Amino acid sequence: MNFKKWISFGLAGCFLFSGCAAQREQAQAALENSQQENRYEATSFAMDTVMTFTIIHEDGEELLIDAEQEIRRLENLFSVTLDDSEVRQINENAGDKPVHVSADTLALLKTGEELGEKTGNAFDIAIYPVVKAWGFTEEEHSVPSQETIDRLLPLTNLDGLILNEEDSTAYLEKEGMAIDLGGVAKGYASDRVKDLLKEKGVESALLSLGGNICAIGSKPDGNPWKTAVQNPIDENDYVGLLEATDTCIITSGGYQRYFEEDGKRYHHIIDPATGWPAESGLLSVTIVCESGTKADALSTALFVMGLEDALSYWKSQNDFEAIFVTEDGEVVATEGLKDSFTFEGKDNDFTYRLAER
Ligand code: AMP
Ligand code: MG
Numbered sequence: 467m468n469f470k471k472w473i474s475f476g477l478a479g480c481f482l483f484s485g486c487a488a489q490r491e492q493a494q495a496a497l498e499n500s501q502q503e504n505r506y507e508a509t510s511f512a513m514d515t516v517m518t519f520t521i522i523h524e525d526g527e528e529l530l531i532d533a534e535q536e537i538r539r540l541e542n543l544f545s546v547t548l549d550d551s552e553v554r555q556i557n558e559n560a561g562d563k564p565v566h567v568s569a570d571t572l573a574l575l576k577t578g579e580e581l582g583e584k585t586g587n588a589f590d591i592a593i594y595p596v597v598k599a600w601g602f603t604e605e606e607h608s609v610p611s612q613e614t615i616d617r618l619l620p621l622t623n624l625d626g627l628i629l630n631e632e633d634s635t636a637y638l639e640k641e642g643m644a645i646d647l648g649g650v651a652k653g654y655a656s657d658r659v660k661d662l663l664k665e666k667g668v669e670s671a672l673l674s675l676g677g678n679i680c681a682i683g684s685k686p687d688g689n690p691w692k693t694a695v696q697n698p699i700d701e702n703d704y705v706g707l708l709e710a711t712d713t714c715i716i717t718s719g720g721y722q723r724y725f726e727e728d729g730k731r732y733h734h735i736i737d738p739a740t741g742w743p744a745e746s747g748l749l750s751v752t753i754v755c756e757s758g759t760k761a762d763a764l765s766t767a768l769f770v771m772g773l774e775d776a777l778s779y780w781k782s783q784n785d786f787e788a789i790f791v792t793e794d795g796e797v798v799a800t801e802g803l804k805d806s807f808t809f810e811g812k813d814n815d816f817t818y819r820l821a822e823r
Contacts, residue, residue, distance in 0.1 A: 480505070505686075506530055509696050512537045513524040513545075513652055515676030521663065522670040522686050529666060533659045533673075536725060538657060543571050544651040546594060546603060553634075553645050557594070563642030564630065572656050574647060574756035575627065581763040582651075585779065586594070589767035592638075594646035596620045600743075602734045603646075607725035618642075622738055649735075653716055653762025656680035660758070678717065680758050681710040690806070696721075697814060698749035698791050705797050705811035706789070706818075714758035718755035718765035719750030719791075737770050744758050746772030747793050754803065764788075773798065781823050790818070 483703050506526025509518045517537065521529050545551040550572055552571045559565050567575075570632060578591035594603075595618040601607040610618075626639040637645070647654075652675045660680050663671055670792050672681040681691040690709035698721040708715055720733030720743065737744040751769045755761035755795040768776035780800055787802040797818045799807045809818040 474761060489640040492499035510532070510534055510537075512625065513541050513655065513675070515652070517676065518674045519659070520672045520674075521668055522582065522769055523537035523663075523666075523668045525666070529663060529668065530668070532662060536659050536662055537655055540570060540655045541653070543568055544647045544654075546646055546648065553647060556636045556638060559564050560638035560643045564628070564633070564637035569634070570654075570658070571628065572631065574650065575629055575636055575645070576631075577759055578647065578650055579624055579627060579629065579656075581760070581767065585764070585767040585771070587624070587738050589649065589763050590622055591623060591645055591647060591650065592622045592627055592643060593649075593738055596640060596736050596738075596741045597646050597648070597691050597734070598644070599723075599741075600732065600734075602723065605650075606611070607662075607727070607732070610741075612667050618684055619738075619741045622741075641682075649718075649766040650759060650763045652676060653714065653758035653760070656714060656758035678715065678758075678762070679710060680710060680714040681695065681697050684711045695752050695791075695807075696750070696787055697811065697816075702816065703814060705791060705814070705816055706799075706807055706809045708752075708754065708789075708803070708808075709806040710754070711757055714761045715752060715754050716758065716761040716765045717750055717752040718769045720744075721749065735766060744770040744772075746770060748772060748776075749791045749793055751776065751788055752789040754788070754806075757785075760786065773823040777821055780821075783821055 495540045495701045504524050504526055507520045507521050519530055519533050523529055525624050542710035543552045546553050552567045555565045565687050582589050599610040599614055621643045623642060626643050628637040656673050656675050658671055660682055663682060669683045670686050673680040679693045684690050692708060693715055695706045695708055695710050697705050698719050704762055718735060720735060724731050724733040734742045735744050747771055751765050753761040753765045773792055787800045790798045797809060797811050797816050798821050801820055804820060
């Protein structure tokens with residue numbers, strides 16, 4: 467098996483096949499350092515995905531437990547399916563009354579709302595009525611009628627989300643409205659775990675939440691952590707390698723969750739303007755950003771926008787970089803990644819270009 471195939475083995479479809487993330491981590495671990503002192507690693511299933519945390523610290527064993535507890539705590543706040551989650555309570559009280567929420571939920575709703583406004587509503591945390599109609603939450607997929615979509619779309623308008631910071635409450639004005647933090651919760655969770663570990667003195671760690679990466683520091687030998695950017699059309703391949711030091715790398719792609727009906731593929735990233743899966747000409751968007759929350763929201767939003775609008779948005783901001791894989795077979799990286807991204811897609815007929823400001 468050649469090097470490229472070996473490192474990427476099991477990378478693809480991590481949301482569909484839970485075993486593959488572990489395989490990928492194994493390959494990565496073997497590659498990077500198999501006999502490090504104080505290297506602790508654990509894999510678990512949470513937030514509907516496989517998570518692997520690697521911590522380099524003498525107290526790594528306990529820290530892994532702390533990290534997992536933090537993830538569970540956040541999942542219990544943000545899940546749209548767990549009975550007692552705060553998001554569930556907000557949704558169940560839509561059109562009725564405000565719900566008291568924790569500081570984490572309030573902060574994430576506020577950030578989600580802000581990023582929705584900044585991205586021209588390409589990112590919409592009130593998208594749940596439509597996501598549910600497509601059956602993506604319960605995995606009971608079906609194509610809704612246009613009539614259903616037309617009826618539900620007005621309920622996804624974020625103006626109907628009322629946050630009261632003084633009382634720490636959240637209220638959805640109209641019955642039938644519902645919050646879905648699925649596009650941002652894993653990024654937020656990686657930020658919180660990163661903070662927790664740093665507070666406890668961790669200077670080197672790699673958090674993988676379903677293939678989304680958050681790097682603390684660099685590897686113990688001083689080299690950057692490395693991760694692969696998946697080839698969206700070949701689950702056993704990747705289009706390039708990214709180096710990461712103290713940053714998060716988060717990918718959204720239609721290949722990650724989808725169903726097929728009458729020979730057509732429908733994926734889980736909804737264009738809030740139409741209520742249909744976004745057909746923007748992109749296969750995937752990878753965001754590199756210090757903030758995992760922002761990286762997660764932007765990966766979803768820029769996928770909806772399409773390459774041209776996404777590049778304009780990138781040019782108007784200065785706190786993230788991106789890699790786009792297009793349906794036309796192009797891999798486009800923004801210029802800040804010039805030295806940290808290595809294109810490897812030649813064998814698959816991808817072409818590569820660097821986008822400049
Ligand atoms: P991600 O994998 O981060 O791109 O998030 C996709 C998930 O976010 C979906 O499974 C939905 O739960 C939710 N979602 C879908 N479309 C949007 C959107 N336009 N804005 C915000 N969240 C969305
Ligand atoms: Mg996202």
